[in-house]
Amino acid sequence: MSEMVEVKVPDIGDFDDVEIIEILVAVGDKVAEEDSLITVETDKATMEIPSSHSGTVKEIKVKLGDTISQGGLVVVLESSGAAAVKEEEPKPASAPTPAAKPAAVAEAPKPAAESDHAPAPVPAVELKPSPTANINPERFKSAHASPALRKFARELGVDLTEVSGTGRNSRILKEDVKSYVKQVMKTGGSSVKGGAALGVEPMPEIDFSKWGEIETQPLSKINKLTGKFLHRNWVTIPHVTQFDEADITSLEAFRKQSNKEYEKEGVKFTMLSFIMKAIAAGLKKYPRFNSSLDATGENLIMKNYFHIGVAVDTPDGLVVPVIRDVDKKSLVDISIELREISGKARDKKLKPSDMQGGCMSISSLGGIGGTKFTPIVNAPEVAIMGVSKAEMKPVWNGTEFEPKLMCPLSLSYDHRVIDGADGARFITYISHRLADARRLLL
Numbered sequence: 001m002s003e004m005v006e007v008k009v010p011d012i013g014d015f016d017d018v019e020i021i022e023i024l025v026a027v028g029d030k031v032a033e034e035d036s037l038i039t040v041e042t043d044k045a046t047m048e049i050p051s052s053h054s055g056t057v058k059e060i061k062v063k064l065g066d067t068i069s070q071g072g073l074v075v076v077l078e079s080s081g082a083a084a085v086k087e088e089e090p091k092p093a094s095a096p097t098p099a100a101k102p103a104a105v106a107e108a109p110k111p112a113a114e115s116d117h118a119p120a121p122v123p124a125v126e127l128k129p130s131p132t133a134n135i136n137p138e139r140f141k142s143a144h145a146s147p148a149l150r151k152f153a154r155e156l157g158v159d160l161t162e163v164s165g166t167g168r169n170s171r172i173l174k175e176d177v178k179s180y181v182k183q184v185m186k187t188g189g190s191s192v193k194g195g196a197a198l199g200v201e202p203m204p205e206i207d208f209s210k211w212g213e214i215e216t217q218p219l220s221k222i223n224k225l226t227g228k229f230l231h232r233n234w235v236t237i238p239h240v241t242q243f244d245e246a247d248i249t250s251l252e253a254f255r256k257q258s259n260k261e262y263e264k265e266g267v268k269f270t271m272l273s274f275i276m277k278a279i280a281a282g283l284k285k286y287p288r289f290n291s292s293l294d295a296t297g298e299n300l301i302m303k304n305y306f307h308i309g310v311a312v313d314t315p316d317g318l319v320v321p322v323i324r325d326v327d328k329k330s331l332v333d334i335s336i337e338l339r340e341i342s343g344k345a346r347d348k349k350l351k352p353s354d355m356q357g358g359c360m361s362i363s364s365l366g367g368i369g370g371t372k373f374t375p376i377v378n379a380p381e382v383a384i385m386g387v388s389k390a391e392m393k394p395v396w397n398g399t400e401f402e403p404k405l406m407c408p409l410s411l412s413y414d415h416r417v418i419d420g421a422d423g424a425r426f427i428t429y430i431s432h433r434l435a436d437a438r439r440l441l442l
């Protein structure tokens with residue numbers, strides 16, 4: 001005979017009113033005794049509340065964001081046994097895991113025996129050898145994820161340190177692990193860390209202090225995130241970089257003249273605004289540059305909007321805010337927006353939505369120096385334009401050398417989507433447009 005069982009929060013130590021950050025079951029799910037039902041988060045740790053009983057979830061009595069304390073009702077289960085609703089003695093919660101702080105600074109939970117707030121915690125799941133080589137167990141343990149999620153990841157052989165979390169405080173969710181696995185399957189495992197799937201030796205751990213004094217500096221959150229995306233894009237996209245030099249002599253004269261005219265209005269044009277306008281026109285003329293591969297990798301999504309990302313160098317690392325509808329905006333509007341958005345980036349005021357939806361990106365190092373570089377495509381975009389510092393050069397006009405201000409351009413593109421000939425056409429088109437400032441107004 002079936003029986004209704006109320007499952008409540010067990011003794012979780014000194015924590016009261018802890019926030020529910022994950023509900024791990026749905027109505028109709030079958031759960032076994034000890035299966036995790038919800039995850040709660042204190043300011044120092046997360047812990048999972050296990051089921052005291054096996055059965056089918058009939059009602060969930062909490063919702064995300066609720067706070068709960070010991071004795072709080074979590075779910076009602078239909079189990080086998082007596083007919084009446086029965087109050088189960090709650091089982092202790094699982095050992096807390098570091099969470100609310102970034103992995104690098106998270107306080108490790110006390111071992112069960114020392115813990116002053118979890119009387120008899122369920123021991124953490126033992127780390128079994130994983131199908132994925134080179135997982136560093138210490139780093140795996142420090143990933144911002146619940147014990148159940150770690151177990152799930154271990155079963156799949158996923159190195160959680162390679163997965164970007166989309167939950168609160170970048171917490172890794174089940175969906176993130178699933179998307180990671182899908183991505184690895186699609187790319188033939190090429191995004192697996194350490195080069196294991198590429199058939200190359202993993203990087204050894206090196207003690208640099210053997211050769212002199214050292215200092216360890218943790219990477220910023222932006223560095224870590226950008227690093228993961230750049231690594232993925234570098235190993236999964238077959239890159240080609242095409243170089244050219246645009247004659248911007250007349251454009252530079254026009255820019256300087258315009259800057260004088262607009263000085264009183266506080267508008268300053270940099271070369272970048274002109275390049276953005278030229279690229280928007282290039283995307284219209286060569287629509288394949290304004291596409292993305294869909295999730296299957298078998299279709300192109302063609303876009304009828306022209307949003308351009310601009311790599312901005314900030315003290316915490318590289319970010320790429322997006323300026324929308326560049327084709328419809330005037331050079332004045334683009335210049336103003338560029339200044340505002342790069343200021344926002346440096347003041348850490350960008351919202352995630354400010355960095356989404358770009359069609360193609362520009363990485364301009366023209367204000368700094370260097371002759372050429374090979375930018376990495378900012379997937380799901382299929383091309384990126386690198387801009388280096390313009391210099392006066394002697395250029396042969398057929399009868400004599402003329403001094404010209406030449407701006408180096410480096411177009412990297414995804415060779416799965418763009419052929420070399422189109423790459424050359426695109427960059428030539430941009431160069432021609434920049435060579436004649438009037439064309440930018442067309």
Ligand code: CAO
Binds near residue numbers: 314365387391407
């Ligand atoms: N050639 C010569 N001079 C250039 C130039 C070029 N291609 N591009 C810019 N300049 C000049 C500007 O005209 C300006 O000089 P004036 O003050 O005399 O007019 C000066 O360099 C500084 O420009 P800026 O860098 O402040 O402005 P910008 O609009 O060119 O660039 C931004 C804005 C946000 C892109 C830039 O500040 C930046 O962060 N660049 C770094 C991007 C980066 O890190 N990319 C690498 C990514 S890894 O792939």
